[in-house]
Amino acid sequence: MNAHNRGEALIDLCVKYINYLRAGGSGASGMALREALEHYNLPLHAKALSTYLEKGECVGELVLPTPWVASSCYLTKMPPLNAQPSDVWFDPFELSFMVKTFNPPGFGKATVGWVSIGPIYYWQYHAFQQLVKYQPKDSYFSRPSDLLASRSFGVDESDYVTDIYRTEAIGYALWHGKWLTSALRTEALVGTLSEVQLNQVVLRSMYFWDTNPGNEEGDCAAFSLTSGSTVSRYSLKEWDRSTSLGFFTSISDQIGLLPHEFISRDAGEYFELLNSSRRLIGDA
Secondary structure: OOHHHHHHHHHHHHHHHHHHHHOOOOOHHHHHHHHHHHHOOOHHHHHHHHHHHHHOOEEOOOOOOOOOOOOOEEEOOOOOOOOOOOOEEEEOOOOEEEEEEOOOOOOOHHHOEEEEOOOOEHHHHHHHHHHOOEEEOOOOOOOOOOOOOOOOOOOOOOOEOOOOOHHHHHHHHHHOOOEEOOHHHHHHHHOOOOHHHHHHHOOOOOEEEEEEEOOOOOOEEEEEEOOOOOEEEEEEOOOOOOOOEEOOEEEEOOOOOOOOOOOOEEOOOOEEEOOEOOEOOOOO
């Protein structure tokens, strides 16, 4: 796909995804979105969505490709409670595949839950930018003027969202009822996934925002999967960003998916969310 066609496909996918969320994740908008996902070369996402829309909540109807072929795939609104380690859940609102993690030796229960298979795509983040409702907080701390609008629309080198502030990444995750993934959770994945699976979850060509703070007061943290299976952490300033810095999301079994009825939702020092992907209150 050349750059022009890719740009047209991206625009179409963003529009169809926004319409789908506005429709509550159902109806004819879902089938239009399936076609847009196919056109953008995401056939597995398209198949998962169409199967969910046609058959309703189900498990085992979608056969996953290698290296997940042995995993059961759940197509359900909420994370399944009876899933086994390495099973996969397709979130029909975020449109992401998530893998069930478990507690390897030496790690606490906080590492048990779900982690998205791969970073967040730009089209997913753009829909958040367009649909999120929020209330700025009174704060003595300075903030950039482009907060929640730092990444302008357009085709970039990567299909994944990059060049955004950590606060924006946190807001996106919370809007979907989730959290940023941490370096600690990624270290737990190293001991539980095959190398091929791990490389699909944590792309070695990117850095990722960490849900935990940096080494110094006020600092943020990022991490990457370096040579071998080493997870390295880096301390960054609060308003740092980079075209090689993205993020992916997680759910802890200790908390679960945040209920969409609980609005407003505190997203840190600078704003609180007034809607969510599953409850677009106040949307025109």
